[in-house]
Amino acid sequence: MRLLMMGGAVLLSACASLESEPLPEIGPAEYGFVTSVEVTSEPSGETRAERAAWGILSLNPVILATAVVAVEDDFGRSEVRLYTVELTDGTEALITSRYLADEGDCILIRRPVEGGNAVVVKQDDTTCDTAAAAVGN
Amino acid sequence: MIKHLAASFWLALGAVTLAACATSATVSEADATEGISRDYDASYDVVKAAALQSVERLNVNLQGTDENDERFQIRFTKSISAFSWGEVGVVNVLPTDDGATVVVNTSKRSRTQITGTSEGRFAEEVFANIDESLAALQ
Numbered sequence: 001m002r003l004l005m006m007g008g009a010v011l012l013s014a015c016a017s018l019e020s021e022p023l024p025e026i027g028p029a030e031y032g033f034v035t036s037v038e039v040t041s042e043p044s045g046e047t048r049a050e051r052a053a054w055g056i057l058s059l060n061p062v063i064l065a066t067a068v069v070a071v072e073d074d075f076g077r078s079e080v081r082l083y084t085v086e087l088t089d090g091t092e093a094l095i096t097s098r099y100l101a102d103e104g105d106c107i108l109i110r111r112p113v114e115g116g117n118a119v120v121v122k123q124d125d126t127t128c129d130t131a132a133a134a135v136g137n
Numbered sequence: 138m139i140k141h142l143a144a145s146f147w148l149a150l151g152a153v154t155l156a157a158c159a160t161s162a163t164v165s166e167a168d169a170t171e172g173i174s175r176d177y178d179a180s181y182d183v184v185k186a187a188a189l190q191s192v193e194r195l196n197v198n199l200q201g202t203d204e205n206d207e208r209f210q211i212r213f214t215k216s217i218s219a220f221s222w223g224e225v226g227v228v229n230v231l232p233t234d235d236g237a238t239v240v241v242n243t244s245k246r247s248r249t250q251i252t253g254t255s256e257g258r259f260a261e262e263v264f265a266n267i268d269e270s271l272a273a274l275q
Contacts, residue, residue, distance in 0.1 A: 018215070018254045018262055020194045023269050044198035046216040046223070054217050075214075079201035098189055098202045100209070110274070117193060119274065121186045 026110040026119055031131040032087035034105045044078035080117070085109065088132035095120070159244040161200060161212050161225045169208040169229045172242030173260035176233065179271055184237035185209045185230050187274060191266035192228055207231065221253030222246045228263055239267060 055064035081100070085093045085107065093109065099120035101107050106128035110119040177184045192199055192211050200212040208229045215224040226243030241260040245253045 018258055019196050020262055020266055021196075023190075023194070023266075023273060026273065044200060044214070046198045046214060051217050051223075054222075076198075078199055098193070098199065098211070099186055100202060100204050119186050119190055119270075121274070122182045 024116065025113040027113055028110075030087055030089075030093070030109045030111070031123065031128045032085040032093065032107065032109065033128055034083055034101050034103050034107060035086050035092075036084040037101070037103055038082040039079060040082055041077045041079050044076055047076050083107075083120070088128055088137060089135050090137055159225055159246050159248060161214065161227075163244050164225055164227045164242045165210065165212050167227075167242055169210070169231060170240055172227075172229070172240045173256060174238050174240040175260075175264050175267075176236065176238050177267070177271065178236040179275060181209075181230065181232040181237045183271065183274060184239065184267070187267045187270035188228050188230050188239055188263070190270045191263050194266055195262060197226070215254060217246075222250060224254050224259075226256075226259055239264070 052064065058064065080096050080098060083095050083097060083101065085095060087093055087109075093111075095109060095111065095118040096116075097118050097120045099122075101120060101122055106123045106125045108121040108123050108127070112118065177187075179187070188209075189202065189211060192213055195213070197213040197215045200214060202209065202211050204210065208231045210230075211228040213226050213228075215221070215226070217223040223246045224243055225246060226241065229240040229242065231238045231240065241256065241263050243254070243256045243259045
């Protein structure tokens with residue numbers, strides 16, 4: 001039984017060393033004004049069950065309880081923002097990002113080619129005005 | 138009597154164990170300049186985006202971001218493994234006259250643990266990723 005739980009725990013958290021994914025390929029620069037921001041949350045990839053599985057291996061109820069209880073309130077959740085952006089070419093874009101921008105901000109967007117969170121950089125309003133003028137808007 | 142002693146022992150042990158644990162608040166509420174830092178001569182807004190992309194590429198759990206007048210902060214945790222009870226960390230981006238300073242502050246959840254990812258290792262990886270992102274964004 002203990003061996004089975006150990007196997008499960010190892011499978012649940014196999015990656016121990018710190019590693020980075022390759023830099024994602026991103027699309028061309030797009031500019032636009034943020035028209036709405038919605039804050040959402042999604043599972044972050046770590047669960048209390050995973051910690052409990054490791055705690056059980058210790059066969060010590062105090063360590064088990066500590067492994068599960070001694071974590072932050074928002075443990076296991078990840079905040080992401082859903083932005084609606086009116087691009088300077090007149091189209092609308094829906095993107096997700098953890099970068100912080102407010103409604104009305106002019107932003108630069110670089111969308112990953114293979115999907116995922118966009119790279120967002122806040123800009124001066126004049127940057128969006130110039131980009132709009134360049135495409136005749 | 139023995140039962141009471143045993144219960145007291147477990148309660149005391151539990152309290153000591155809990156006190157030795159770090160949570161996200163340990164690093165997110167610490168001084169923004171605490172940790173390993175590096176200066177960048179790119180603009181504050183660009184460095185924020187690069188720092189965010191840097192952490193998103195790591196095999197950590199990104200909890201969220203927030204910003205105040207002093208710094209932009211990225212909070213993350215690293216999962217429990219066979220070698221560690223997990224780690225908590227923040228990357229703070231502070232505006233400077235010449236650009237921005239990035240500060241990496243991490244802590245092991247179990248402060249008595251020898252194994253696990255060190256703050257130096259986190260900083261090394263975060264700074265390397267930021268360099269790559271800045272080269273792509275500028």
